[in-house]
Amino acid sequence: MKLSDLQQWRDRAVRDVSMRGERKEWRIVVSMGTSGIAAGARDVMRALMDEIERQELENVEVALTGSLGLDDFEPVLRVEHQDESVFYGRLTPEAARSIISEHVCQGRKVERFVIGLPKERE
Amino acid sequence: MDEIALHVLDIGMNAVAAGARHVVVTIVEDVEKDRLEIRVVDDGKGMDPEQVRDVLERFSSDKAQRKRPIALGLALLRQTAEKCGGGLRITSTPGRGTQVDAWMRHRDYDRPPLGNLADTLFALCLGAPEVDVQCTHQKNGTVFHFDSAQVRQALGPGVSLQSPEGVRAVRRALGSRE
Amino acid sequence: MPAYRSHVLLCAGGACISCGCLAVRDALEQELQRQGLSDEIRVVQTGCVGSCDLGPVMIVYPDEVFYQKVRPADVPKLVEEHFLKGRIYEPLLVKSPETDNLIATQREFAFFNKQFKIVLENCGIIDPEKIDEYVARGGYQALGMVLTERSPQWVIEEVKKSGLRGRGGAGFPTGIKWELMAKSPGDEKYIVCNADEGDPGAFMDRSVLEGDPHRVLEAMAIAGYAVGARKGFIYCRAEYPLAIKRTQLAINQAREAGFLGKNLFETDFSFDIEIRVGAGAFVCGEETALLASIEGKRGIPRPRPPFPAVSGLWGKPTLISNVETYACICPIIMRGGEWYASIGTEKSKGTKVFALAGKIQNTGLVEVPMGTTLREIVYDIGGGVPNGKKFKAAQTGGPSGGCIPAEHIDVSMDYESLAKMGSIVGSGGLIVMDEDSCMVDVAKFFMDFCMDESCGKCPPCRVGTRQIYGILDKISKGQAVVEDLTLLEELCMMVKETSLCGLGQTAPNPVLSTLRYFRDEYLAHIVDKRCPAKVCPDLVRYTIDEEVCTGCSLCAKNCPENTIFKVDGEKKYRIDPVRCIRCGVCYDVCRFNAVIKE
Numbered sequence: 001m002k003l004s005d006l007q008q009w010r011d012r013a014v015r016d017v018s019m020r021g022e023r024k025e026w027r028i029v030v031s032m033g034t035s036g037i038a039a040g041a042r043d044v045m046r047a048l049m050d051e052i053e054r055q056e057l058e059n060v061e062v063a064l065t066g067s068l069g070l071d072d073f074e075p076v077l078r079v080e081h082q083d084e085s086v087f088y089g090r091l092t093p094e095a096a097r098s099i100i101s102e103h104v105c106q107g108r109k110v111e112r113f114v115i116g117l118p119k120e121r122e
Numbered sequence: 123m124d125e126i127a128l129h130v131l132d133i134g135m136n137a138v139a140a141g142a143r144h145v146v147v148t149i150v151e152d153v154e155k156d157r158l159e160i161r162v163v164d165d166g167k168g169m170d171p172e173q174v175r176d177v178l179e180r181f182s183s184d185k186a187q188r189k190r191p192i193a194l195g196l197a198l199l200r201q202t203a204e205k206c207g208g209g210l211r212i213t214s215t216p217g218r219g220t221q222v223d224a225w226m227r228h229r230d231y232d233r234p235p236l237g238n239l240a241d242t243l244f245a246l247c248l249g250a251p252e253v254d255v256q257c258t259h260q261k262n263g264t265v266f267h268f269d270s271a272q273v274r275q276a277l278g279p280g281v282s283l284q285s286p287e288g289v290r291a292v293r294r295a296l297g298s299r300e
Numbered sequence: 301m302p303a304y305r306s307h308v309l310l311c312a313g314g315a316c317i318s319c320g321c322l323a324v325r326d327a328l329e330q331e332l333q334r335q336g337l338s339d340e341i342r343v344v345q346t347g348c349v350g351s352c353d354l355g356p357v358m359i360v361y362p363d364e365v366f367y368q369k370v371r372p373a374d375v376p377k378l379v380e381e382h383f384l385k386g387r388i389y390e391p392l393l394v395k396s397p398e399t400d401n402l403i404a405t406q407r408e409f410a411f412f413n414k415q416f417k418i419v420l421e422n423c424g425i426i427d428p429e430k431i432d433e434y435v436a437r438g439g440y441q442a443l444g445m446v447l448t449e450r451s452p453q454w455v456i457e458e459v460k461k462s463g464l465r466g467r468g469g470a471g472f473p474t475g476i477k478w479e480l481m482a483k484s485p486g487d488e489k490y491i492v493c494n495a496d497e498g499d500p501g502a503f504m505d506r507s508v509l510e511g512d513p514h515r516v517l518e519a520m521a522i523a524g525y526a527v528g529a530r531k532g533f534i535y536c537r538a539e540y541p542l543a544i545k546r547t548q549l550a551i552n553q554a555r556e557a558g559f560l561g562k563n564l565f566e567t568d569f570s571f572d573i574e575i576r577v578g579a580g581a582f583v584c585g586e587e588t589a590l591l592a593s594i595e596g597k598r599g600i601p602r603p604r605p606p607f608p609a610v611s612g613l614w615g616k617p618t619l620i621s622n623v624e625t626y627a628c629i630c631p632i633i634m635r636g637g638e639w640y641a642s643i644g645t646e647k648s649k650g651t652k653v654f655a656l657a658g659k660i661q662n663t664g665l666v667e668v669p670m671g672t673t674l675r676e677i678v679y680d681i682g683g684g685v686p687n688g689k690k691f692k693a694a695q696t697g698g699p700s701g702g703c704i705p706a707e708h709i710d711v712s713m714d715y716e717s718l719a720k721m722g723s724i725v726g727s728g729g730l731i732v733m734d735e736d737s738c739m740v741d742v743a744k745f746f747m748d749f750c751m752d753e754s755c756g757k758c759p760p761c762r763v764g765t766r767q768i769y770g771i772l773d774k775i776s777k778g779q780a781v782v783e784d785l786t787l788l789e790e791l792c793m794m795v796k797e798t799s800l801c802g803l804g805q806t807a808p809n810p811v812l813s814t815l816r817y818f819r820d821e822y823l824a825h826i827v828d829k830r831c832p833a834k835v836c837p838d839l840v841r842y843t844i845d846e847e848v849c850t851g852c853s854l855c856a857k858n859c860p861e862n863t864i865f866k867v868d869g870e871k872k873y874r875i876d877p878v879r880c881i882r883c884g885v886c887y888d889v890c891r892f893n894a895v896i897k898e
Contacts, residue, residue: 001444001557001558001559001564001565001566002565002566003441003444003445003448003565004275006435006440006441006444006565007275007441008275009432009435010435010436010438010441011254011271011274011275012143013432013433013435013436014252014436014437015143015252015253015436016432016433016436017425017426017433017436017437018252018436019304019306019307019361019362020307020309020344020361020362020425020426021425021437023362023364023407030249032131032135032245032249033135034123034132034194034195034198037123037128037131037132037135037195038123038128042128042131042238042241042242042245043241045244045245045248045249046241046244046245049244049248049284049289050289052284052286052289053286053289053290053293054286055286056286057286058285058286060284061284062248062249062284063249064135064138064245064249064250066135066139
């Protein structure tokens with residue numbers, strides 16, 4: 001067993017347990033289904049990660065999902081912190097950067113992009 | 123979906139949702155032979171023939187139209203490929219994985235541009251950091267290769283791809299060409 | 301390849317197993333199979349989660365939903381609600397006693413979110429019987445890196461930098477111990493892990509071995525590399541069969557994978573580990589007695605010097621440390637000694653695992669940075685004293701420690717501060733007592749234990765503990781005089797100063813400590829012949845309040861000595877104080893609170 005063999009073993013094994021253990025303080029779920037992609041979710045994702053990197057944040061976890069049930073408002077994402085969930089829609093890369101720099105870094109929601117829950121829209 | 127790269131992202135997302143551990147993208151641009159080939163292979167849970175048929179005929183059958191029009195990506199790509207003198211084929215084995223092949227005329231007027239492949243790979247490997255995303259892009263003899271597993275190994279244990287350091291490393295690995 | 305959408309973790313530590321978690325596991329697997337969910341929901345058995353009185357415990361990831369006291373009968377409804385309908389199943393959630401709100405996730409539960417886990421970072425997360433999961437969490441990276449890229453000297457420096465001190469109780473700087481070992485001449489050296497854990501109420505070592513055994517194996521191998529040893533022993537008490545089984549399994553798996561055995565990571569370093577099982581002796585937790593026991597001799601301590609680091613097992617240099625100490629090594633190697641030293645206080649670095657028990661809302665294992673106050677542990681994490689009772693004292697360090705009274709509840713939990721109070725950190729046992737605990741009785745209990753466990757080699761301990769117990773017994777029976785207190789103190793000091801080993805040297809601590817802070821309670825027993833906490837049977841009087849008595853005769857029927865009689869001409873009962881043996885049965889059975897205990 002070489003150290004590189006161990007690292008490969010770890011890479012294979014980590015997917016099995018990555019779901020458990022401590023969650024990061026912030027969790028952002030980005031809708032990346034076909035309608036999201038067509039509406040520009042990829043560029044929003046790019047801007048999001050770039051801003052996380054720029055702000056040197058270690059406490060944010062990002063996950064992709066097929067759909068958040070808000071197809072009319074794509075690109076859409078959800079910000080989870082403690083027991084609060086905020087939905088953002090009709091996003092631009094600029095909006096994504098503000099979500100990180102204002103909502104995550106300063107606790108100020110970016111009101112003009114906040115949208116209600118899917119249930120509330122019905 | 124006006125970029126090939128966006129289709130690649132869409133197919134990659136299908137693979138991740140199917141529980142894939144590895145997604146391998148191969149793109150060959152052969153200007154001389156006037157051919158663009160795209161292949162995405164994954165080791166997710168795969169589909170049976172009926173599921174494949176359903177996915178490809180998303181908007182050509184009544185049944186599909188009555189359902190919510192989601193996951194139209196593959197049907198759209200097949201339409202585009204056929205319009206450009208090519209086609210799309212899905213080969214899948216339940217429990218083993220799926221391979222999507224699309225080909226079309228490179229110089230066709232209606233062929234969408236390749237688009238920003240780097241951003242597609244960036245979004246895919248950062249959004250699903252436990253999945254190995256590999257990509258080989260060949261054009262006129264030059265080859266661009268990306269492997270998220272290599273980036274992860276170089277980062278070492280304990281550093282997530284989603285951390286600032288990880289993001290910088292992925293960007294560096296992709297920035298070498300696109 | 302199945303893509304699980306959820307992992308359900310079932311705590312399978314010793315405590316939860318005794319609560320029936322295996323039946324819950326079987327019921328869960330069966331129900332998931334029945335509902336066709338086996339490919340989507342993965343059931344994982346883990347080690348101790350820490351919240352031992354809430355078992356069987358179930359945690360659902362990725363949402364961290366925390367279910368307590370799960371019974372097999374609860375499973376079908378739980379599966380239907382949570383996994384099919386996507387709703388949290390409220391009947392099994394923890395309820396906050398102050399606010400009455402339901403606590404849905406682990407992260408909202410103060411018992412967990414105020415802890416800082418290093419030693420227990422994998423317990424309750426991984427399946428201890430699957431080496432893959434240990435590897436997934438970064439296991440054996442430290443060993444691999446150290447063997448291929450670092451020198452033994454680097455390892456020792458890093459451990460020194462961390463400021464880690466022995467977690468078995470003595471708190472000796474671990475880095476210095478390793479350094480002494482490395483300097484000892486000879487090429488036959490041993491690494492020993494003390495998993496005897498004799499303190500009543502301490503179970504952190506057991507939980508580490510049951511929940512994350514590889515952690516200890518890896519650390520022992522690293523220690524071997526650093527000091528020049530090729531063989532290790534884990535001495536585990538026989539009363540821990542599950543820990544022994546899981547540790548042996550881990551050793552087998554490690555050998556198969558090439559993490560133990562010859563030429564590890566293709567270097568010329570070889571290391572192997574064997575388990576040796578104890579035979580029910582508290583004294584074998586003392587290092588020299590332990591080594592004697594491994595050698596096949598009777599577990600009796602011997603004078604030191606020579607210390608084990610110079611002459612230990614079979615006369616060879618031996619590094620002997622506690623399970624918890626070893627459990628800190630891998631993170632120190634991976635994240636750096638400086639990182640470890642940034643946690644805790646100036647002289648007590650890192651975290652400590654405490655076993656919280658007694659009169660407390662949340663019992664179980666708690667890991668906090670050194671320097672956390674007792675108040676934070678008891679109230680913020682432990683949830684305070686239940687049933688509206690007042691906190692009286694907390695016993696730290698088991699039979700070798702002392703108590704911290706209520707007026708000192710803001711004491712910082714670290715080696716120096718507790719020593720100033722007359723107690724010790726010890727193994728980390730933390731027993732909370734309320735107004736219904738008698739401090740004389742507590743001292744007597746611990747002395748009884750030490751007296752029983754004394755190996756008998758040295759007179760101060762063999763005879764001294766017996767004499768001390770005799771006096772405490774007299775006090776508890778109202779037969780002592782004030783002069784006995786002076787005699788008690790003298791005896792305690794003598795035993796403390798002249799005993800051969802730690803057992804005798806620390807046995808008087810509970811007595812000295814309770815005398816220091818609760819002298820008035822002792823005096824009440826001696827002078828007033830009264831037990832203020834109403835515990836000592838001989839000093840408790842039971843009478844019936846005849847205003848309240850309904851004459852139901854339940855007490856009389858249950859009295860083992862027939863001392864309760866009906867009052868002539870009335871529907872009331874009375875206890876004969878002369879013949880009453882103070883067993884307390886009448887007090888327990890009376891449904892009208894008519895029996896008074898004083």
